[in-house]
Each structure stands twice: as C-alpha cells, then as structure tokens.
Amino acid sequence: MPQRRTVTSRSHEPRWRYAEEVRRLREQSGLTLRQLAERLGWDWSTLGKLERGQSLGSPEVAQALDEHYGTPGLLLALWELAIADPVQFKEQYRRYMLLEAGAVSLWHFAVSILPGLLQSDGYAREVLATGGIKGEELAQQVEARVGRRALLLGEDAPTFRTILSEAVLRTPLRDAGAWREQLEHLAEVAERPHVTLQVLPLSAGLHGLVGTAVMFLRLPDGRTVAYTETAYKGELIEGNGEVERLQRAYDSMRDLALSPAESLKFIGQRLEEAPCDPST
Incomplete structure (x- = not known):
C-alpha cells in the first residue's frame, strides 16, 4: 500500500489544504512555476499565488491542473470547499x-x-x-x-x-x-x-x-x-x-x-x- 501522507495542522483550513495540494503536485512533477505556466497557458504569478494561499483563482484553473496532473475532480473539489469557507x-x-x-x-x-x-x-x-x-x-x-x-x-x-x-x-x-x-x-x-x-x-x-x-x-x-x-x-x-x-x-x-x-x-x-x- 502507498504510504499515507501526513496531514499538517493547517491542512484543516480549506484554503491552505488547496494551496498545499497544488504545491505538492507541482513539486512532485519536478516542474518550476514558469514551466507549469507555459504548459497550461496560465500566468505563472497566478499559480504562485495559489501555492502561497494568496488567491484561490478560478474553477477553470483548478480543472486545468486536474487534467494536467491526472487527478480528475480532486483539485476542483478542494477549490469548491475553499471558496465556500465563510472565513475565506x-x-x-x-x-x-x-x-x-x-x-x-x-x-x-x-x-x-x-x-x-x-x-x-x-x-x-x-x-x-x-x-x-x-x-x-x-x-x-x-x-x-x-x-x-x-x-x-x-x-x-x-x-x-x-x-x-x-x-x-x-x-x-x-x-x-x-x-x-x-x-x-x-x-x-x-x-x-x-x-x-x-x-x-x-x-x-x-x-x-x-x-x-x-x-x-x-x-x-x-x-x-x-x-x-x-x-x-x-x-x-x-x-x-x-x-x-x-x-x-x-x-x-x-x-x-x-x-x-x-x-x-x-x-x-x-x-x-x-x-x-x-x-x-
């Protein structure tokens, strides 16, 4: 069985859970922000703000990332949870x-x-x-x-x-x-x-x-x-x-x-x- 990933304390907040997963998937792929942006056709600074939790972006960004990483629906579901969070x-x-x-x-x-x-x-x-x-x-x-x-x-x-x-x-x-x-x-x-x-x-x-x-x-x-x-x-x-x-x-x-x-x-x-x- 694959090793279960540790959930950090800040992962309990929807905004940070989304940011953490977006960053983890990119780092796992070995791409820099600029390389990922070139492949997706999105502005690299937008992707950087997602990873730092400064912005949630749009559902289109989440869908594009899901398609790129082969994680159908995962990031979009996390985005929906984050955007619906009353604190956010x-x-x-x-x-x-x-x-x-x-x-x-x-x-x-x-x-x-x-x-x-x-x-x-x-x-x-x-x-x-x-x-x-x-x-x-x-x-x-x-x-x-x-x-x-x-x-x-x-x-x-x-x-x-x-x-x-x-x-x-x-x-x-x-x-x-x-x-x-x-x-x-x-x-x-x-x-x-x-x-x-x-x-x-x-x-x-x-x-x-x-x-x-x-x-x-x-x-x-x-x-x-x-x-x-x-x-x-x-x-x-x-x-x-x-x-x-x-x-x-x-x-x-x-x-x-x-x-x-x-x-x-x-x-x-x-x-x-x-x-x-x-x-x-």
Missing part, C-alpha cells in the same frame, strides 16, 4: 471593500440584484431581510450598505458603468412604495455625468456572464481586479489572465445592451408600470 469569503470581501474605496473607475454587471452602490434604503433593507438578517443587525447592515452610495458622490467620484440585466428591473420589491423609490433613485443616478447605466434585455439571449455578477475595479497603480458573485459565494480575482477573460466576456455582453438613453427610457417605463403605494 469574509477575508476576500474585506479586501475587496478596501480596493473599491480607492478605485479610480468601476464597471459592473448585475444578474438579478442591484449592486450596493445603487441600492435605496428600502431596497437594501428588503434584500438583506430576505437573506435572514433581523433586528439590530439588519439596521446596522442597511446603514453600512447604503453608506457605500457616497462613493459615487462628489467631484472626485470614480467613473462608474453598470449593466443591469432586464431581470433586475422586472423583480420588484414587496413594498410598492420602496420599489418606486428605487426606480426613481436609479433614474437620478443615471443622469450623473460620471455614471453610465445600461440595461441588457432578456432578448439578448445567453452570454459569457450568465449567472455571474461581476465588478471590475481599475486601481491607482493601473491594475484591474474583479470581484465575482453567485448566489452563494464571492471571489476576488487578481490574476491578469483571469481578469482579462472576464473583461472580454463583459465587452461582448456590453455590445448587446441598450444604449444609455434607451436604458433610461426603459427605467421610465418600469416606473409607469409600477403600482402606486396605497399609503399615499
């Missing part, structure tokens, strides 16, 4: 928030929910409450989320582009008054000179970001990073190759979106269709 998610999100605060430009795609930067108080409250947050914690999180809107205010505000799937604007809140308030807020924000808002109609069909919301940040040093979100997890992506692939998908999708003027008209139509608040 919180660390990445904190880092993302710091980067967002210093970004010189942002561009975004929403699949089903408006980004925090565009949420009204009522919208933020209902979204967070739907996620099971209650009481004092709910009030605190609503305050924190709507406070992010300040990023788009002032003369030094970063340029911001958002593409909203039509589904976002066809999913109203339970509170009719809060929904109208949200639509009015969107129309007001769309008129700001540094903001570009577009709507991606459902008729555009399938595209490269189906099911994935993404925010790109252009940083003061010229780098671009991305933060992707699905219904259950988020991932901060900093590898140049991975960010570039997401950008290509975003650019292709943007070509299918309505123009800013058509998009503002679309929001106006949703406002006309929105039920009036019975309390007014």
Whole structure:
C-alpha cells in the first residue's frame, strides 16, 4: 500500500489544504512555476499565488491542473470547499471593500440584484431581510450598505458603468412604495455625468456572464481586479489572465445592451408600470 501522507495542522483550513495540494503536485512533477505556466497557458504569478494561499483563482484553473496532473475532480473539489469557507469569503470581501474605496473607475454587471452602490434604503433593507438578517443587525447592515452610495458622490467620484440585466428591473420589491423609490433613485443616478447605466434585455439571449455578477475595479497603480458573485459565494480575482477573460466576456455582453438613453427610457417605463403605494 502507498504510504499515507501526513496531514499538517493547517491542512484543516480549506484554503491552505488547496494551496498545499497544488504545491505538492507541482513539486512532485519536478516542474518550476514558469514551466507549469507555459504548459497550461496560465500566468505563472497566478499559480504562485495559489501555492502561497494568496488567491484561490478560478474553477477553470483548478480543472486545468486536474487534467494536467491526472487527478480528475480532486483539485476542483478542494477549490469548491475553499471558496465556500465563510472565513475565506469574509477575508476576500474585506479586501475587496478596501480596493473599491480607492478605485479610480468601476464597471459592473448585475444578474438579478442591484449592486450596493445603487441600492435605496428600502431596497437594501428588503434584500438583506430576505437573506435572514433581523433586528439590530439588519439596521446596522442597511446603514453600512447604503453608506457605500457616497462613493459615487462628489467631484472626485470614480467613473462608474453598470449593466443591469432586464431581470433586475422586472423583480420588484414587496413594498410598492420602496420599489418606486428605487426606480426613481436609479433614474437620478443615471443622469450623473460620471455614471453610465445600461440595461441588457432578456432578448439578448445567453452570454459569457450568465449567472455571474461581476465588478471590475481599475486601481491607482493601473491594475484591474474583479470581484465575482453567485448566489452563494464571492471571489476576488487578481490574476491578469483571469481578469482579462472576464473583461472580454463583459465587452461582448456590453455590445448587446441598450444604449444609455434607451436604458433610461426603459427605467421610465418600469416606473409607469409600477403600482402606486396605497399609503399615499
């Protein structure tokens, strides 16, 4: 029988377990990081960050490594465990928030929910409450989320582009008054000179970001990073190759979106269709 490999104490953490296995397989193969990168067609610095536990990369990287090493599904399963780890998610999100605060430009795609930067108080409250947050914690999180809107205010505000799937604007809140308030807020924000808002109609069909919301940040040093979100997890992506692939998908999708003027008209139509608040 093959000798059982010793599991180190840090291997109990999903992030480090993944990093340890990625590094072990490469060292066992006798390849350097650059040699492995050349064979896979990935940036060597991205692979280095995986081995050091600085990044989890994308599922595509895990799959490519599985195919290369002949370990079908092993690394992808470890990646899924690591990305779902609550500690990992919180660390990445904190880092993302710091980067967002210093970004010189942002561009975004929403699949089903408006980004925090565009949420009204009522919208933020209902979204967070739907996620099971209650009481004092709910009030605190609503305050924190709507406070992010300040990023788009002032003369030094970063340029911001958002593409909203039509589904976002066809999913109203339970509170009719809060929904109208949200639509009015969107129309007001769309008129700001540094903001570009577009709507991606459902008729555009399938595209490269189906099911994935993404925010790109252009940083003061010229780098671009991305933060992707699905219904259950988020991932901060900093590898140049991975960010570039997401950008290509975003650019292709943007070509299918309505123009800013058509998009503002679309929001106006949703406002006309929105039920009036019975309390007014």
